Amino acid sequence: MKHVSVPDVSRRSVLFGTGSLVLAFSLRPAFAQTTVQGSEAQNFQQVEQAAPDLPGSLKTNPQLDSWIRIDADGSATVFTGKSELGQGIKTAVLQIAAEELKVPFASLKLIGPDTSLSPNEGYTAGSHSVQDSGTAIRHAAAQVREILIAQAAGRFNVAADSLKAEGGAVIAPDGRRATYGELVSAELIQVQAQPTSKLTPTEAFTVMGKPQKRIDIPGKVTGAPAYVQDMRPDGMVHGRVVRPPSPGARLRGVDASSVEGMPGVLKVVQDGSFLGVLAEKEWVAIKAMRTLSPLAQWDESPTLPGMDDLPRKLMALPQEDGIVTDDRKVVSATATHEATFTKPYQMHGSIGPSCALAVLNDGVTTVWTHTQGVYPDQKAISQMLRMPIEQVRVIHAEGSGCYGHNAADDAAADAALLAQALPGRPVRLQWMREQEHAWEPYSPGMVTKVRASTDANGNVVDWTYEVWSNSHNSRPGPAGNLLPARHIANGFQPEPAKLQITPEGNGDRNSNPLYAFPSRHVVWHFLKEAPLRVSALRGLGAYMNVFTIENTMDDLAAAAKADPVEYRLRHLQDERARDVVTKAAEMFGWKAGQTAPQNHGYGFAFARYKNLAAYCAVAMEVKVEPETGRVRILRVSSAADAGEIVNPDGIANQVQGGIVQSASWTLYEGVTFNDTRITSVDWSTYPIMRFDALPPKIDVEVIPRPGTPFLGAGECSQGPGGSALANAITNAIGRRIFDLPLSREKIRQAAGQV
Template structure:
């Protein structure tokens, strides 16, 4: 064959060549005044949908790595936040790979290593990551079997995976490591996987000890707060005294001369000090606070009239759900307004972040963020760096479940590190900073009007809620305190009303009960008087509190038992199952309730498409003091296929306790200028003396069913069950969270 050399082609050669060259074109197109419209190229075929997060991270080696020595590594983009997610993620991989959990190393969120799964939120880790890992593991198992079948010239159906090896009928075995080479697993996942059936499970469904506990109880490096890096120095940020304060003047000379101080960093309204040792940084921070002078306007709302102020901020209205035409004849009607204050994450360990700007211009950041990829995007934007120059590595923080100060502490460290290169910068927030500056769960107002028809069923339901957006998470520099306070700040993007199946402020605002005539509206508040963002459950807790309190009142109006009344309106058998199981295990209606005691019941399906949970509880009330103490709580939960039942019980127990704390104690306080609940005395949470004597969690396993998540299912039903039990004990309905001693005492005396 003649070689074809582009360098030898000439115009003369083209015209005089021995072959024939035909050049054709359209005269019409050549003479046209406007270019002719070319036929549109066919749209590329849409790739098939893949299970869970495989759909956005489609290659198997994004999830599974097998080394030549047989070591197995599983990658997840979902963060361990205390929910114990590491154990069940390992379990689903071990099950499908036919190995033991101890054979697997799990690597959590890291922008340099793991798939991008966005935020760890909404109780979706098992739904998204668990589903992806299980399917990826099953497909890797089948690839290993196929590879061994090829080597042995045997039908794949005759081989089986067993203990990190592929085994043939004649006893021959070959290890997983010997079967992998080069890019063996760099293949796109398929829509269908050959998953094991429930009767084949040996790992899924059994209790597995949480992997994160040993370090936490032995003083190991369990949290980012424990991390120590070579050459690390300590920084403290001087926050403005209030949201709108601006730095007027600063004399930092004396602070810069203090022992151990490396630098005072000022960038616009961002102010920090860096020192060799942590206590030196704290002392310098206190001195710097004294030297800084701030202009501080008084522009916070009046807390005494907060509900009316929130209602007045309405900027848009969206319809969450509607059916029929609500109208109110002469039957029993209940009408009420419920309120929730701003509440904190209240992380036991204040937020912490570490950042290192390296000599090559890249930056590493260690953070307990719930989204390493969105946090990388925001930090890179704040610093004006390409995203590939920033790496964010997740380390667990001591307390979270939502958007607390983790991302801000990481951004603080990153901004300081960009000015002091070559040494890891550790930023540790102080308690008063955590309480004053973390994004809170939004204050909310709900109004409800509902009636019962002659048949004893709910016939009309009108529900209105007033709320900000429940998420101002990173992804943009304006979501970071450092990004908003430095010079040339990035403003926070204005939040917009968005109604989706997952819900936001409207999460669980539409009752799961069969109600023929209903209308649910979200009155959206674009302005945020206090800084707010995602807190465990988003709007589900106040919405379920309002709905389930109303359900009890309607049951009373219908002269019906509260449990039977709920079952009367449930058409979902799985919902009915958790209601019946919780009531049965509690002994609902089987014994007399002692004087000054009350029992309460509540139910919800989280997001109306995730886990089902019902809870019954008993509490005591001291009429003289107004003190309420929950004595026992019994719950039933159905979160689909139960991978690690102990983890489900653990999460549900924790959710019940946290919700009791929200319900009875917690509220952010403020004056017209500043947040005032800046310590645990001004922001009380439930203490050990108030923990119930017993908390039971009964898990309904659904082998083979999709994962539904667990972590946030208990928040709303528990709040409502407490309110309903107080109503049962005292005959008084409380409408305003928290249900404090003072409010209860006032209601009893009214």
């Protein structure tokens, strides 16, 4: 990636290579209209639905050639608006396209998110990539294949249903053959998708449903430029930003003359409280940043709540109640169980600090970023730069895993701002470790309270649940959701979050248990003020809500003198839920009445992500050292149901990763701060999972569901993973801990009290 050319920004003028018979990329009509109208109020977080009857993201991008292009040479290109975040989406959508188009997997090309080229699929979030983009590509590919077959039928003068598509060609029973390149013409697939498609049945799959090696791994393990961090266009310079010492700080003044005079330094950029440096070399930029930092004078103010009594402070914030479900009935109960759980603020903690590349050429700013949403970023950055949206182009380039809304968009905005100071020179901007830790938007601190009433058999007859949480979404779209846009002179303020109760949920995600409780009442106490900057971390509220439900189910099972797995099954009517629970228990060798060896514990948990995506159950064995509070995970069995399977190994990788990541949240993680500054600013003050707490393997079985819709699986194991771990620890030490994280100190104390 030595040379990075900046292609023409106009969508309509983009021509794809040479020899293409599909000359122009047709813009989705509905989206084109909203752009032309230039509606500033248009909320990009909810992409316009042009054709609500169509499957997946065809709803918003109904043209077939938004997704699939066939060139005159027969080569096929797939377009997706979903970003590769390490979840393997590139490989999965290519499997889907290869299966339905009937072309070899390795022959396909892929264009990822780019505001000039790709469909607008909003954000890559919420385990929607295969559900939305995969579904759209599957139907588009199947419809393109059928169009080509119909074309061949005309040419061969035979019935279409006598033809078959194979290896990028249509073949007649008498052996006549026409390649896709021979059949395609300019307008042929410039058509709107139909609501139904002739999909390949599961039993005929040759690419989907089979483990497929990821296309990006060989490059990543051999040092090929794979990330935005590795881009190195000619003329590139390096930028660094001096961040304020605390969230409430404003820049009073800075004498930057000594830094401007440093050899290799090109410029110091100051705009309000936004302060940055540009240098020819990266190490010089870092040294300049470090020299500049103490020269800046800041007015700090105590805007943070401090750590003391944090849950009470959260519960005291101004709030508005959202009723998630109200299905209260008169029931007869013999006992009531109450518990309150708390979760600290936690961070995404990407291993690679956020990075972006931006260049200003001929009035157009082009930004390469590992964002989850190129179109929302285009809107936010153009607003921040006070430029027409057409003068900003945003292109996705892979970064380190983000796990939600981390600092990716902020780094993109930093780079865009710095690029304005040096037109024509590509600016590479990377955050420092302490900046990533201190400034990324965190997962909100939360409090949950459950009151479960049970009958004489110990079964739940009423479930009353409250969750206190900020919104878990402050993504860009509005410029005020970009960090540097808040710091520049005449800057932008974040838009206040609004309470919305939706099927997918937010802070209330998974707060309504899937268990068949006869009476229930679930409330989200939506906290309107956010003392710390917060946004989406993988799973949003689901991790904490599932944690509360699944910890409580174990305590209720214990009170009922029931086995935790059997107790869950008694309350589960959904057959697919029962199947993952039964499968995980069977894989683990779970037995009612089992007793773990001394200091060992067994734990189990289940959830269906968002109550509408993938099902997942996890069984775990841990060993706890009571003297130190140290926990080791010894054995994990997990069963998942993600509907129709695209890449079974990809799902297994996501489930395993989610279990490990949520184990890390559960055991170790909490952002720390005083009343002014964030104090967890590196890996020693914010420790995460290491190898020695983990087992050599995590078994995952994916239950096949042929012919059913895709169910997002990227976040399905975080809830059950963390909960199974907590239940196993409780089983080992005989006491439950209600305040996350389950730190060594808390475990040691709890174990000592038995």
